[in-house]
Amino acid sequence: MPPGQLLPPPVPRQILVLLDQDQPQALGRALARTYRLDRISSAPVPLLGARAELMRVREERSLDAVLAALQGDTRVRSAQPNQRYLQTGGASSRSLQSAEAHRPSSEQSNRRRPDPAIPQYGPRKLRLPEAHQLARGRNVVIAVIDSAVDTGHPDLQDAVSRSFNAAGRPDGMPDYHGTAVAGIIRSHGLVEGAAPESKILAVRAFRAGGERAFPETTTHILITAVDWAVRNGARVLNMSFIGSHDPALQQVLHAANQKGVVVVAAAGNGGPGAPPVYPGAYRGVIAVTAVDEADRRYEHANRGSYVAVAAPGVDILAPVERGGYAYVSGTSFAAAYVSGIAALLLERDPNLNPKSVADLLASAAEDLGPVGRDDDFGAGRVDAYASLELLAHDLAAKRGELAQP
Incomplete structure (x- = not known):
């Protein structure tokens, strides 16, 4: 959006x-x-x-x-x-080549593969290299409910275990968003994914092209998409989109939570004065805002009491449609990082419930802004390694309690 x-x-x-x-x-x-x-x-x-x-x-x-x-x-x-919903990916803030278009689109489909040494600050800020020594999301299923994913992209080979088309008729034009989100979560090539051994369910819920200026979906499509994802083993739902309050979607997400499914959503790109958006503002959903390399809040990000945590979401290198790459910005892409980190936690302890995952992410986050939780950053920028260390401490404490006579 x-x-x-x-x-x-x-x-x-x-x-x-x-x-x-x-x-x-x-x-x-x-x-x-x-x-x-x-x-x-x-x-x-x-x-x-x-x-x-x-x-x-x-x-x-x-x-x-x-x-x-x-x-x-x-x-x-x-x-x-x-109801209708829009994605929360903003414009690309920096092109890979000076001649490329500003926004990821079909016109950028001939983008060359970037230099393998190109820096990626997101994994470093999240301490993903250290976290991957402990967990890589192995066998954890993450549903990317979004536009179509380019399953043939070099960075996404063997990443998608199953696909489902909830949106119906084909797109009028390719869209980058679903591929970028899936890549930030699971990429194992040029882009450093958050959970490189997780399994992706590519759930196409957004229609691109045609009469619409931007890809969109509806309540009817989304409840079908969520239902399919949960029935096919998803432990994490990534929902990088926004809409208005919607009782039917709220019901289906609550039902998913009750089955142990972690729901991660974008906080929105409406600006600091925008009202709360959904599904991020529902109880039981982890709403993620975006920060840049200097830990400044993304200038277009929403603020609010529903914001749970922050993650890198400005100038993020991501795979896009037709085998390309682009720098993308928006709370969509911050949410993707958090979905991947949730998978790391679930690999280490499959018995974690959604609240436990949310608590681990918040408790281990790096506090930003005013001391304590705030409406700009929530609990702060997530730290994958610290979250896993906190989980290990909790598991050790439980084992100690069980060992006591």
């Missing part, structure tokens, strides 16, 4: 209806007839024990009136607008 852009309105005249899974499948058709709606699709959401019915309100009907009627229907679990 471009810095400062307002949150998008819901999809015009679309309503997402959740029905209990034990309701007859014919109920969706019956509701469409009763309220004179066009039924777009119907799909089970096992994680919620529900069926999602996507409906369109006909032009002659009042959207608010139909919503109110559905919400009052005792056969309906919930009914709401089909």
Whole structure:
């Protein structure tokens, strides 16, 4: 999402209806007839024990009136607008070549492979080289719920264990965002990934190109994406996007948390005066802001009490579409680092629950700004090595307690 852009309105005249899974499948058709709606699709959401019915309100009907009627229907679990979401990757702040375009895009697809000695401050600031002596995310499954990932990229060979297309029709043009996020998490080539032996579920939820100025997704697509990811073994969900408060998405993320899934989200690029954004502001979600090499808050990052931690997210070298590389900036990419570090912790202790992971990240973070937690940096910049050391201390203490008579 471009810095400062307002949150998008819901999809015009679309309503997402959740029905209990034990309701007859014919109920969706019956509701469409009763309220004179066009039924777009119907799909089970096992994680919620529900069926999602996507409906369109006909032009002659009042959207608010139909919503109110559905919400009052005792056969309906919930009914709401089909919200829209935007990615939280900003513009590239430094090109790899002076002749390249400023923003990662399809026009940059012929970018040459950068010099292998090119510096990458992110891993150093996070103490990833030291952390990788202890853990590399081995066998931990991370779902990247984003735009399509370039699985043929040299840095992502064998990184993606499974792919799922929740968004439907093909993109009108390539998009860099999903590949960049996946690479920051799992790259094992030129780019130094945070969890280079983790397994990526590439979940395409964003549509790029066509009539849209920027890739976007919807509630309906996202709950399908999250449900699939959890059913396919994800221990971490990376959600580098933002939208408005959304009860259906909140429910599915809470259900994921209850199954032990860590949810990491971008804090947003709306600027310091922007309101809280979601899913980052939901309880149980680790909201990540971005800092630069000097630990200054990314100038376009949101502030707020929901910000949990910070990570490098300005001028980050990342793989992009069509085998290219670019420097990218935004809270999206800071969130990717934190998702990878969560995987390191889960490798060392698979029994960690989401709150324990969040507590370890916050407790071991390097405090920035005013002493203690603050709305700019949360608990501070995450430290992968310190988090693992703290976990090792906790595990040793537990073993000692168990050994006592």
